[in-house]
Amino acid sequence: AQKITQTQPGMFVQEKEAVTLDCTYDTSDQSYGLFWYKQPSSGEMIFLIYQGSYDEQNATEGRYSLNFQKARKSANLVISASQLGDSAMYFCAMKSNFNKFYFGSGTKLNVKP
Amino acid sequence: DAMVIQNPRYQVTQFGKPVTLSCSQTLNHNVMYWYQQKSSQAPKLLFHYYDKDFNNEADTPDNFQSRRPNTSFCFLDIRSPGLGDAAMYLCATRTSGYNEQFFGPGTRLTVL
Numbered sequence: 001a002q003k004i005t006q007t008q009p010g011m012f013v014q015e016k017e018a019v020t021l022d023c024t025y026d027t028s029d030q031s032y033g034l035f036w037y038k039q040p041s042s043g044e045m046i047f048l049i050y051q052g053s054y055d056e057q058n059a060t061e062g063r064y065s066l067n068f069q070k071a072r073k074s075a076n077l078v079i080s081a082s083q084l085g086d087s088a089m090y091f092c093a094m095k096s097n098f099n100k101f102y103f104g105s106g107t108k109l110n111v112k113p
Numbered sequence: 114d115a116m117v118i119q120n121p122r123y124q125v126t127q128f129g130k131p132v133t134l135s136c137s138q139t140l141n142h143n144v145m146y147w148y149q150q151k152s153s154q155a156p157k158l159l160f161h162y163y164d165k166d167f168n169n170e171a172d173t174p175d176n177f178q179s180r181r182p183n184t185s186f187c188f189l190d191i192r193s194p195g196l197g198d199a200a201m202y203l204c205a206t207r208t209s210g211y212n213e214q215f216f217g218p219g220t221r222l223t224v225l
Contacts, residue, residue, distance in 0.1 A: 004155075033212045042203055045156070045216040052212070092156060094210060099144055099163055100170075101205075103155035 001025050002096050004104035010044045012110050013082045020067070020076040021107045029053075033092065033095040034075040039106075048090075051075060057063075062068030086109045116140070118219035120206050125223045126194050132218045134189040136204030145187045147179060148203040148213065156203055160189060164211065191222075199224045 003026040013019035030074040036048040051066045052058045054104065059066045079086055092104040117138045126132040135146065143164050148156035159164055160169045162181045176198070178190040201221050205214040 003206045035212070035214075043221070045203060045205075045214075047213055047215075050212050061132070071194070099161060099168070099207075100158055102158070102213065105155050106153075 002029075002094055002100075002102045004092050004094055004102050006092055006104035006107050008107045009105075010108045010110070012112060013079075015084060015113050016081055018078060018080045019082055019092050019109065020049075021079070021092075021109065023075045023077065023093050023104055025073050025092075027073075027094060027096065029097045031097060034066070034068070035095065035101075036064070036075075036077045037091045037093060038086075038088045039091060040077040043092075049069055049077065060081060082111045084111050084113060115212040115214050117204060117206055117218050119217035119221060122218060123221050123223070124151055125225060126191075127225050128196065129193045132191050132194055132222070134202050134222070136187045136189070137185050138206045138208055138215075138217075140208075140213070140215060141184060142206035142208045143184065144209055146203075146205040146207070147187070147189050148182060149198075150201040150203055150219075152200075154202070159189070164225065191207075194222070194224045196224050198222065210222075 005024045018102045032053045038046040049061045049064045051068045063080045065078045091108045146161040147159045159173045180188045183186040201219045203219045204217040207214045
């Protein structure tokens with residue numbers, strides 16, 4: 001069974017500082033993909049970053065980076081230089097071999113001015 | 114712009130009254146997904162289409178059905194909505210061989 005765990009229901013970060021959002025996963029698939037999405041209060045899901053299970057280097061997209069530790073089954077999102085507009089829900093997700101996506105319970109990030 | 118469109122954005126229905134939510138896409142993606150997201154919870158996959166092949170999640174209630182008449186459109190039918198079906202319903206699309214899903218803005222369903 002596939003499972004995504006996000007243990008931080010809420011996080012606070014000071015504007016311009018970096019923050020790490022935790023994500024661990026469980027799967028028996030050899031090949032899988034890990035994603036992070038941002039969901040503002042308006043409700044749309046915004047894709048942030050992707051890491052394939054066979055990718056040796058950590059993914060980066062602008063201020064977002066994914067700290068992928070395969071042996072620990074963790075895929076933490078690092079947001080550098082936080083901005084007020086980063087305040088939102090953040091979901092970690094995994095794509096299985098069968099075209100299915102599984103989401104964690106989310107972390108609500110609040111960026112303080 | 115190519116996109117995923119969901120109509121309506123807000124839907125109010127009465128307990129037990131059938132309701133249909135629609136999703137359309139201009140991306141020509143062959144995989145389409147329906148998710149249910151209740152307040153402050155993770156999106157939960159209800160079912161997905163891989164081309165014309167329908168894939169139901171084991172725990173999706175029989176009350177939920179779906180139709181995909183062509184590549185561009187996909188519908189979610191709730192035959193007898195209960196109060197517990199009030200949620201945001203998200204549609205997403207993807208091209209097989211690529212990983213990224215593209216989400217629509219969602220339809221927020223209220224059941225009175």
